[in-house]
Amino acid sequence: MLLVNHIRDNFEAVLAGLNKRNFPNAESLLNQVIQLDDQRKSSQTQRDQIQAESNAISKQIGMLMKEGKRDEAEKAKARTAEIKVQIKELDDENSRAEEDLKALLYTIPNIPHTSVPSGKSAEDNEVVLEHGKIPNLYDGKQPHWELIKKYDIIDFDLGVKITGAGFPVYKGKGARLQRALINFFLDEALKADFMEVQPPILVNEDSGYGTGQLPDKEGQMYHATADNLYLIPTAEVPITNLYRDVIVSEDQLPIKNVGYTPCFRREAGSWGAHVRGLNRLHQFDKVEIVQITHPDKSYEALEDMRSYVQGLLQKLELPYRVLRLCGGDMGFTSALTYDMEVYSAAQERWLEVSSVSNFETYQTNRLKLRFKGEDKKTQLAHSLNGSALALPRIVAAILENNQTEEGIKMPKVLHSYLGFEMI
């Protein structure tokens, strides 16, 4: 969430940023924030003053008791009754103001970076670059949901029997392709100096709040109610929360982590014509990269992560393009997001396979993720993450783009991982 002091000091800039997102009622909400913060401050100041008085009286009573002056002590006690009531009132007032302020801040999205184009929807995203040749396929080309049946490598019906729609079963070369991609992605990340982690894939409420899935997106996560745990929608949640309530020393930055996890999304009400086959699933595999950086270095890191992901797509020989998301299409918590899309030659459309974002202090403020530099001052770090990569759509694109009448050719870089070259 945004820092109140930042809103105070940069009111016009914050307002302009929210307008770039087409965020409604921005000005009045920002004014409310400042007003609630003022309320919070004044109730706390009052509370602290009275508390100080009460503490003084208590000390006095302690001394009187020690000296055996029981009567005077009793007299002093009488005065505290009123103070107690006042403290209770101011306490309530203060915590109410704090809660209201927090609730309000939760509804305000991050401020877009100056380079973010204004715009309302995906159509206004800026195409930063396109790379690779869109393949010219033979006449009998098929979308991946046909190919997987033809070669018997992914079985949706079996998944329905075992679990339900959106939980495919990968078989034979299909399963081996999954495993190969995961290993390839992890090995590449290790070469790029990311430290591998294997986090839990169920997380508690605090973690959900830490990265912002709660309270807004509660309905998007599977909830194990018996234990009040959530299945992760992305490894971003457990990996970034590793650093919740942590103060690192400046020389430990940047922190670079990579993790492979399955991801679970309920995707309630989001099924339609474009989500056939592997395009949208309830469970899928993803390798995620996360960085925690010094505030001065986060945009450099973002560019590094972007070119890193581009490198993966190039090695997989997939035609892709990079989009800079516009204000209206960007995620709630992000300051700048690049989407990577691969071209799916049989569906004849672009598929999002990665999203790389800088959250600046928006997440770290909630997480209380700080660093301490030479000057001994603690300040919020910046957090970033990106998919590197999400498997299903990569699999879809590999299958579709490389299909021939003789079979499906596997990208060269995967051969040693796969143990075969064709499906």
Add this chain to the structure above:
RNA sequence: AGAGGAGUGGCAGAGUGGUCGAUUGCGGCGGUCUUGAAAACCGUUGUACCGCGAGGUACCGGGGGUUCGAAUCCCUCCUCCUCUGCCA
């Protein structure tokens, strides 16, 4: 899962109702001494909020309660350890 024990500052470890944000040791930082280092000695050493400042307030696993006053008493939750059971 059952029985018992325990959670205190970076770490170790005192503190069982009063001036305790908390004795002490180690570590860290600064200094004295030294050609340099070690040793020794001296000083310093958390986080957050409010305040221009002086300063104030909160934090002893989390939450709640008793009390004029809670690290200390009560309730509850969490975590760890030991024993028993179960298990990949």
